[in-house]
Amino acid sequence: MAHNGGVEEFGKIKRHIREPLTDELYNWIKGQTDSEHIFALLLSNLFKNYETVTPEAVADSFEKTFKTVKQLITKHGVSEPAYLNMAFTNGSFIVATRYISDSSEEPLTMYHSEGGRYVVEDGKTRMEAPQDDDNAVLVVSEKLTDDKDWTMIPANHLVIVEESLNIRIRAINA
Numbered sequence: 001m002a003h004n005g006g007v008e009e010f011g012k013i014k015r016h017i018r019e020p021l022t023d024e025l026y027n028w029i030k031g032q033t034d035s036e037h038i039f040a041l042l043l044s045n046l047f048k049n050y051e052t053v054t055p056e057a058v059a060d061s062f063e064k065t066f067k068t069v070k071q072l073i074t075k076h077g078v079s080e081p082a083y084l085n086m087a088f089t090n091g092s093f094i095v096a097t098r099y100i101s102d103s104s105e106e107p108l109t110m111y112h113s114e115g116g117r118y119v120v121e122d123g124k125t126r127m128e129a130p131q132d133d134d135n136a137v138l139v140v141s142e143k144l145t146d147d148k149d150w151t152m153i154p155a156n157h158l159v160i161v162e163e164s165l166n167i168r169i170r171a172i173n174a
Helices: 014-018 023-028 034-049 055-075
Strands: 002-006 083-089 094-098 111-115 117-121 124-128 136-140 157-161 167-171
Touching: 002 034, 014 034, 014 055, 023 034, 034 055, 034 083, 055 083, 055 094, 055 157, 094 136, 111 124, 117 136, 136 157
Parallel strands: none
Antiparallel strands: 002 083, 083 094, 094 157, 111 136, 117 124, 157 167
C-alpha cells in the first residue's frame, strides 16, 4: 500500500475508523498515521465483502472506504478535504486512486505511462516502446519526464493495471 496525501485533523476521526475493524486488523495497526488506519479500513471492507482479492473487489473496497472517510470528516467537523491518492498491489495487479473528498477541489496528481521499460541515459529518462513481451506500466504521483508519454488519471478516478498490463480507468463513486 502506498499513500500520497492525507486527512487533516485526523485525530477527530481516527477512533471512528477503528470501530468497524476486526480484532486482527485493529491490532495490526502499529502507528498513528492516517495511511495505516485507512489501509486497515480498506482491508476490512475487502475481507468482509469478498472471498477473492480481485481488481474489482479492491476498487469497490476503495469506494466503500472513501465513503466512510468522507462521512466521518463531515460528521466530525473536519474542514479540509481528504486527499487520498492510494495504491494497492498484490503482485498480480495494481489499483491506484486519485481522490479528494470535496469534488469541487482538485486532487493531487497521478499519472500512468506504458512502454517496454523505463530507461535512464545521461541523466535523461524515457519509456521505451515495447518489443515482443517486454511490457511495463508505471503509475506515479509526479511525471518522471516532461515528454508526452504520461497520461493523467482524471480526478476522483482509479486506475486498474491488470496482470496482463491492461489498463482501465474507473470513476470513484464516493
